[in-house]
Amino acid sequence: MIWQGLALSLVSSMAWCVLFNVPVRTIFAGGVAGMVGFLVYSLLPALGAEVLLSTFVSAAIVSLLSQILSIYLRVPSTNFSVAGIIPLVPGSLAYRSMLAFVNNNYIEGITLATQTMMIAGAIASGLIFGISVVTIVKGARHAGKRAQ
Template sequence: MLLKGLVLSLISSTAWCVLFHVPVRTIAGCGLAGMIGWMVYSLLTWLGADVLVSTLASATVVSLLSQVLSILLRVPSTNFSVAGIIPLVPGSLAYRSMLAFVNNEYVNGISLATQTLMVAGAIAFGLIFGISALTIWKGARHAYKRAQ
């Protein structure tokens, strides 16, 4: 099951890149970011972590990986971070919440919509946390070198 998820996350991230005309030399990195993000998410949920914690950790890993890939390939990190979070987007939760509202199941719809918003918030916070951690590390490294 893990291998199937890895292959599908690689395909979905790569397809997003092709659909939105990402530079060809970055497509492999974008697919790798999506696959690694999904692998972190799958492993953490398999180990028993909550969905929100797994999503936060995988979005942070995708953010850090996208920063590294952007330095290596000299392109904006947005190419990698957006493609990397595509497999993490809670589309089925959003669909089920809207379906519950259409079927007049308002309590279930509100519950599912709240879960959807919390997962989306975990993705956003993970991306911001990864960027902030790398920026702080760069600043601390620069200050340490200057102090010597």
């Protein structure tokens, strides 16, 4: 089952790269970023992590990987980070939330909407965390060179 998820996350992330018109040479790397994010997201619950923690960690890893790939391939990191978080987006949860509201089941709708927003916040926080780590490391390396 995990192999099917990995393959689908690779293909869907590559499709988003094509949709966002990234350079052809970076399409596979964008797919790999999405696949790595999905792999981390799938493995952490098996180790006992909650959904929010696994979403945060996988988004942070996608962000770090995006920063590294952007340096290596000399393109903006958003080429990889946007495509990389696509497998993490809680689309079905948001759909079920709206469906509950349409069916006048407001308590379930509010519960599902809250979960959706928390997962979206974990994705955003993970992306910011990854960017912050890279920025701090670059600043420390620059400060170390200046001190010499």
